[in-house]
Amino acid sequence: MTALVRYRLTTLLLSQRYLAPLLLFTALVTVLTSNDTGPLTAAHxxxxxxxxxxxTWLTMALAGLDDPPHRAVLTAATGGHxxxxxxxxxxxxxxxxxxTALGLLLPLLVGDHSPAAADLLLGAEAQLTCACTGAAVGVLTARPVVRRQGHGLLLALALLLVLTLGKGLPPVNLLLTRLSGHHRSADLVGSTALLLALAGALLGTAAVVGQAVAVRRD
Known part of the structure; x- marks a missing residue:
């Protein structure tokens, strides 16, 4: 599995498809946290x-790196879907x-904060929760689940809107609502860990669904 992950990451680096999501992430964090002097929970x-x-973008890029013939060869070489x-x-x-490391560092560089250990732990939990959720969306909207990139993009946008704007919907909307409130980081570490576990379960379910669709279509 380690060799497969290394191969996928190397292919992603060589394709340079990571640049757009990296620039988007850096720009959003910098703009949204620039000159911020409030609590770090809002920055998180x-x-x-x-x-x-x-x-979401990275997962869709990784899943869409291979055309159908190459994917068939890779599936056989790696031992199955x-x-x-x-x-x-x-x-x-x-x-x-x-x-995640960049998301923890940038708010400290462009804002005025004095972070404690609980602040950094909460920030890591929040970002990993969103990373797992975004990866789940990416798996369900990329090939081979959705064969056309345009359709996959529209579906991904719809799912992201529901996850972020659905009032009280875990894990993302509930997480963002809690972080945007006036809470101490130490008070949110435990509840955010539960949301991270939920996001991990969501990603696992999405992976199972993606595999089942791939097996059926192949």
């Missing part, structure tokens, strides 16, 4: 929203890890 909300978009889907998901999450 901005970083989480940026991560949601970037993770389940391993290929798992490798793609793990590669997407691995690509989000540097963004």
């Amino acid at each position: 909300a901005a970083s989480g929203l940026a991560m949601l978009l970037a993770a 389940r391993r290929l889907t798992t490798g793609t998901v793990l590669a997407a999450l691995a690509a989000c890890l540097p963004l």
Whole structure:
């Protein structure tokens, strides 16, 4: 599995399809947290929203790297659809890890904050929650689940709107609502960990659905 994840990440780097989501993430976090002197929870909300978009884009890019003939060869070489889907998901999450570090660092550079350990832990949890959710959306809207890129993009946008704007809907809207309130980071660490677990379960379910669709279509 390690070799497969490394291969997927190397292919992504060589294709340079990571540049657009990276620039989007950096721009959003910088603009939304620039000159911010308020609580870091609001900055974590901005970083989480940026991560949601970037993770979706990265996952769709990874899943769409291969045309059908190449995907068939890769599926056979890796041992089946389940391993290929798992490798793609793990590669997407691995690509989000540097963004998580960037999302923690940028608000400190462009704003005025004195972070505590709880602030950094909460920020990491929030971004990883959004990364898992974005990866789930990406798996369900990319090939082979949705064969046409235009249709996949529209479906991804619709799902992202529901996840972010659906009032009280976990994990994303509920997370952003809590982070935007006037709370101490230490008070939100436990509840955000539960949302992270929920996002992980959502990603696992999406991966199973994506694998089932791939098996049926092939």
